[in-house]
Amino acid sequence: MAAAQLSPQQLSDKHRPTLDRALDAISTRAYWSPHPEHPKGYGETAPADGLAAFQALRGTRFELDQPGTDGWTGGEISPYGPALEVEYPHADLEVLLPAMRAGMGAWREAGPETRALVCLEILARISARTHEFxxxxxxxxxxxxxxxFQAGGPHAQDRGLEAVAYAYQEQVRTPADADWSKPQGKRDPLELRKTFTAAARGISLLVGCNTFPTWNGYPGLFASLATGNPMLVKPHPRAVLPLALTVRVAREVLAEAGFDPNLVALAVERPGEGIAKTLAVRPEIRIIDYTGSTAFGDWLEAxxxxxxxxxxxxxxxTVVIDSTDDYKGMLSNLAFSLSLxxxxxxxxxxxxxxxxxxxxTDAGEKSYDEVVADLAASVSGLLGDDARANALLGALVNPEVKARLDAADGLGDVALASREITNPDFPDAVVRTPAIVKADGARKAWEKAWEGAGAADAELPYLAECFGPVSFAVAVDSTEDALELLRRTVRDKGAMTVGAYTTSSETERAIEDVCLEExxxxxxxxxxGVYVNQTAAFSDFHGSGGNPAANAALCDAAFVANRFRVVEVRRQA
Amino acid sequence: MAAAQLSPQQLSDKHRPTLDRALDAISTRAYWSPHPEHPKGYGETAPADGLAAFQALRGTRFELDQPGTDGWTGGEISPYGPALEVEYPHADLEVLLPAMRAGMGAWREAGPETRALVCLEILARISARTHEFxxxxxxxxxxxxxxxFQAGGPHAQDRGLEAVAYAYQEQVRTPADADWSKPQGKRDPLELRKTFTAAARGISLLVGCNTFPTWNGYPGLFASLATGNPMLVKPHPRAVLPLALTVRVAREVLAEAGFDPNLVALAVERPGEGIAKTLAVRPEIRIIDYTGSTAFGDWLEAxxxxxxxxxxxxxxxTVVIDSTDDYKGMLSNLAFSLSLxxxxxxxxxxxxxxxxxxxxTDAGEKSYDEVVADLAASVSGLLGDDARANALLGALVNPEVKARLDAADGLGDVALASREITNPDFPDAVVRTPAIVKADGARKAWEKAWEGAGAADAELPYLAECFGPVSFAVAVDSTEDALELLRRTVRDKGAMTVGAYTTSSETERAIEDVCLEExxxxxxxxxxGVYVNQTAAFSDFHGSGGNPAANAALCDAAFVANRFRVVEVRRQA
Structure with a gap:
């Protein structure tokens, strides 16, 4: 391997202050980000350069120079219409996996700080190309x-950096060495010299998702890499490009820092190949990060x-609506959350x-029907202008989402019908406003469902995840009933978020108790301007890891502490 | 509930310095213990008092006053001969489990420091009764x-305290609250007030073991309790008493500190009832700590x-013997390790x-046969005196160990035969010196076994755990072969410990690499005077959690970080 172009000293000069700032942020959980959130924060030519770089990728083979390439594959079609026509290397795992392990020794010996700094250099280069991403x-x-731009760029990079900070902190909690001297009364003490090394588990597999390839991918990717594990990235077949770019940047940086670029590699599948399932049970794969359906997540865990x-x-x-002293603010906040x-x-x-x-409410008593109608009106108002609607809604990611939306009117009384919006720049994009469906949460109905009355589950569509722009205005007998429904929903179905509106401190406390208990x-x-569906790295936890929606939170010590093991060597002093 | 007799202030005055000292020890990993290792460290009357207290327990019902007792059970027979004749409450789980959850809210609200200090009070009271234990x-x-005395007393208490320190540290890494203010250019910043609470997962189940009921039980017990989880203790049916005493002390302290004593409870099974399997899959059980056979451990994981x-x-x-500059020291160290x-x-x-x-060696070249014979002589010398042999060997814990020992001479040439020792105080104790069996580790034989040649496994008894006083002197072609055998043994069979003797820095490095990689x-x-089979809390890790012998190490952050989840509540400021 050529001499490193990026020395540890250079890396330290450039990134150690950022690492220290990140370590401080995860301990205070105050606001912080080193990544500009505004597109103008990246220099005057960045927007045009980024667009040009993206366009230049289209219709090309995405060369990675990784071992074991036995063909080319790829068929991403933008939800906005155009086919990307990018082809990616297809990997022969029998060649690629052993090659990925070859550099593990040097990566381990580099130690936690150098690994963290290399990860920060990768993130810095990704950040510089945020417009392209x-x-x-x-x-x-x-x-x-x-x-x-924001969620796929700075916010994803924040989550990656947060994972690096946790990983670094976790690895340096045990000292690299220790002298141990145990008194033996009048005899000489027992003395040992001990060393402690953070040792990787093995190859880490990232199974990427369609909707947030970088945001949901970076925490696992950087947590594993920073703890010494080679990282094999298996993107969702419809969202390869952002992670392929990530892998390319990572490989460049690793090589420049004197490490084996094969510590990070890409595995793109041929149509219908289903390599995630094959990879997931290979003995070389010791860590898996996955975002996606419950069915495959459960399969992986099992x-x-x-x-x-x-x-x-x-x-x-779930959002529990009990009372509010800012009715208008509540409606507009919820309307935005449902539309984004x-x-x-x-x-x-x-x-x-x-x-x-x-x-x-501060605007007087509002009946169930009034709340639903006012919320519908708030959504309609927010999305009344097509340009604004396009900027908020984006496009439906795949036909399954559209199918679920189309079926919404069969699920109950539609309080707000979905509206089709034309995107003038991308006429093939499928753009839809959210629908709101009325549902009845009467205790009897859902208890029946939970008692295992089979078919009853189908009668309660709001108790299954209906991913996409469909929400349910569920009528409950009381706030107490709402809390019982909330509890059972979280316990049995899982939840990434819970929202609540109340002016009663007693009710607030009761809601908190449910969330603490479940x-x-x-x-x-x-x-x-803060929405229930947005979390900020370094301060908010994404998911709890304690209910069925996710078995891990982004990001905490539990997310990183088991990606490596501390191996101790002790010698007589 | 009656007013607390133990106030937070009293607990803090008494135990906070110890907690701080433990936190310091796990970060420096220098020698430390607050628990005297010598029986004389507990006061003049402690030996007699402890024996009397133990004797007073025999032939009695062990009252615990826990809810749902539906009968009495117990049939421990000392490996030294006498039946203990202690009966323990048998629990109706439908009553006991809900009762255990009732105190969770107050225990959560007490916070990490109070929970840690209550745990330290429990440990202090156990420590005061070390002779009885x-x-x-x-x-x-x-x-x-x-x-x-040592492993079941101070060393077990050390491991419990270590777990409390890790649990406390992990829970306070996230602040209890934070103010978050995100700049918005010329507009007002977005401002949130956030609280973060360590929330327990649910009831934690300890499935105890026969050989080290307290040492192997305390880490999980205290890690779970300190992170807010109620703890249900299911002892091994042959080793109930030490954990029953522990539960009793814990319940006393909890009640005195104003908490629900049912946060810790005992579940003893009727003969053949197998309640570990029933309990392990109940939805209330959210954490399980287990020490025992691979078969049941694998079952639990699945x-x-x-x-x-x-x-x-x-x-x-495995111990790799390559070379030594202290042949005599090596032999006596190994002889002790095999005998203990x-x-x-x-x-x-x-x-x-x-x-x-x-x-x-420093005593010249030694052939394989000489090393084996010298080691056998060293063991024989160590155990030549019956009194000393009894003090080192103890008794065989159960008839299965004896059966395996009796079968040892069918496994190869016996280099050292086991010898029967009489224990004058306990004539029914089954006391045996260790056997050493010669085996051939020729590469072909074990490769054949690993390639899945079915029956071949049976030809290689040394590749299965032969729990008890049987070890194998395995002849290998070279140290390189030894390392390959070591690697595959650790990878496929797991290892709690590896030892090695070498004077070559190159060989030393090669052995370290295998251990780091596996x-x-x-x-x-x-x-x-330090032996491969002994580890010291606060400094040594017991197991790595990275090979098949154990999925966790005692004790590190990974052992505690997933026993609770951080629940965040955020409000507009």
Missing amino acids: AHAVMHTSGQAFMMA HARQAQVYTEKAGVN YSGQMCTTPQNLLIPRDGIA SAQLSLNLTG | AHAVMHTSGQAFMMA HARQAQVYTEKAGVN YSGQMCTTPQNLLIPRDGIA SAQLSLNLTG
Whole structure:
């Protein structure tokens, strides 16, 4: 291998202050980000350069120079219409996997700090190309440009950096060496010299998702790499490009820093090949990060027994509406939450629990029907202008989402019908406003469903995740009933988020207790510019890891501490 | 509930310095223990008082006053002969489990520091009764008194305290609250007030073991309790008493500190009832700690999917003998390791890999046969005196160990035959010196076994754990062969410990690499008073959690970080 172009000293000079700042942020959990959120923060020519770089990728073979390439594959079609026509290397695993392990020794010996700094250099280079990544995320996820830019760029990079900080901190909690001297009364003490080394588990597999390829991918990717594990990236077949770009950058940086670039590699599948299932049970794969359906997440947890498996699956997110002193703020906040990316976030509220007898607000008592109608009007107002609607909604990511939306009117009385929007720039994009369906949460109905009355589940569509722009205005007998429904929804179906509106401190406390007992992250009385479906790295936890929606939180010590093991060597002193 | 007799302030005055000292120890990993190792460290009357207290328990009903007692059960027979004749409450789980959850809210609200201090009070009271516990451990595990005293007393308490320190540290890494303010250019910043609460997962189940009921039980017990989880203790039916005493002390302290004593409860099974399997899959059980056979550990990992499962199973521990500059020291160190508690430690070496052509030593070249004969002589010398032999060996814990020992002479040439020893105090105790069997580790034979040649496995007894006083002197072609055999043994069978003797820095490095790559804890060139089978809390990790012998190490952050989840509540500021 050529001499490193990036020396440890250079890496330290450039990135150690950022690492220290990140370590401080995860301990105070105050606001912080080193990654500009505004597109203008990347220099004057960045927008045009980024777009040109993205366009230049289209219709090409995405060369990676990784071992074991036995063909080319790829067929991404943008949710906005155009085919990307990018081909990626297809890997012969019998060649690629052993090659990925070859550099593990040097990567381990580099130690936690150098590994962290190399990861920060990767993130810095990705950050510099945020505009290019934004287009890649937009045209694979269907997110609108601004969201693809922010969530796919700085916010994803923040989550990656956060994972590096946790990984670094965890590895240096045990000292590299220790002298141990045990008194023996009048005899000489027993003396040992001990060394402690963070040792990787083995190859880590990232099974990427369609909707947030970088945001959901970076925490696992950087947590595993920073703890010494080679990282094999298996993107969702419809969202390869953002992760392929990531792998390319990572390989460049690793090589320049004097490490084996094969520590990070890409595995793209041929149509219908289903390599995630094959890879997941290979003995070389010791860690898996996955975001996607509950069915495959459960399969991974059950079958990939040789690996540590971190899953984010589906959940049913609830908002409890008890009372508010800012009715208008509540409605506009909820309208935005339901509309953003057409409800295609794992954190979007699905069930809005509203007392049948109405709620108290600063604008007077509002009946269930009034709340639902006012919310519908708020969504309609927010999305009344097509340009604004396009900028908020993006495009439906795949035909299954559209099919679910089309079926919404069979699920109950439609309080707000979905509307088709034309995107003048991308006439083939499928753009839809969210639908709101009325449902009845009468205790008897859902208890019957939970008692295992088979068919009853089908009668309660709001108790299954309906991923996409469909939400349910669920009429409940009382706030007490709402809390019982919330509890059972979280316990049985899982939840990434819970929201609640109440002016009663007693009710607030009761909601908090449910969330503490069932392990759900709660946002209370949001009426301004923070939304229940958004979390900020370094401060907010994404998911709890304690309910069926996800077995891990982004990001905490539990997310990183089992990606490596501390191996001790002790010698007589 | 009555007013607390133990106030937070009293607990803090008494125990906070100890907690701080423990936190310091796990970060420096220097020697430390607050628990005296010598029986004389507990006061003049302690030995007699402890024995009397133990004797007073015999032939009684062990009252616990826990809810749902539906009968009495128990039939422990000391490996030293006498039946203990103690009866324990048998629990109706439908009553006990809900009762255990009732106190969770108050225990959560107490916060990490108070929970840690309550745990330290429990440990302090156990420590004060170390002599009583020593007899209880001796007469359930078969350990000799001094070992039962040290390993079952101060060393177990150290491991419990270590777990409390890790649990506390992990929970306070995230602040209890944070103010978050995100700049918005010229507009007002977005501002949130956030709280973060360590929330328990649910009831934690300890499935205890026969040989080290307290040492192997305390880490999980205290890690779970300190992170807010109620703890249900299911002892091994042959080793109930030490854990029943522990539960009683814990319940007393909880009540005195104003908490629900049902946060800790005991579940003793009727003969053949097998309640571990029933309990393990109940939805209330969210954490399981287990020490025992690989078969049941694997079953738990596969089936208790609703729980976090921490297992210590079986492994095959290896010592690589390449060369030494202290031949006599090496032999006496190994002889002690093989003899202690008749090889019934999960850390006892089983396979000694010795080059067929001999080794270089400070006493000249020694052939394979000479090394084996000298080691046999060293063991015989160590155990030549019956009193000393009894004090080191203890008793065989159960008839299965004896059966395996009796079968040893069918496994190869016996280099050292086991000898029967009489224990004058306990004539019914089954006391045996260790056997050493010669085996051939020729590459062909074990490769054949590993290639799946079915029956071949049976030809290689040293590749299965032979728990008890049987070790194998395995002849290998070279040290290189030894390392390959070591690697495959650790990878396929697991290992709690690896030992090695070499004077070559190159060989030393090669052994370290195998251990780093396969995640095994290594002791190098031990020739004095530290043995490969002993680890010290606060400094040494017990197991690595990275090979098949155990999925967790005692104790690190990974052992505690997933026993609770951080639940965040955020509000507009």
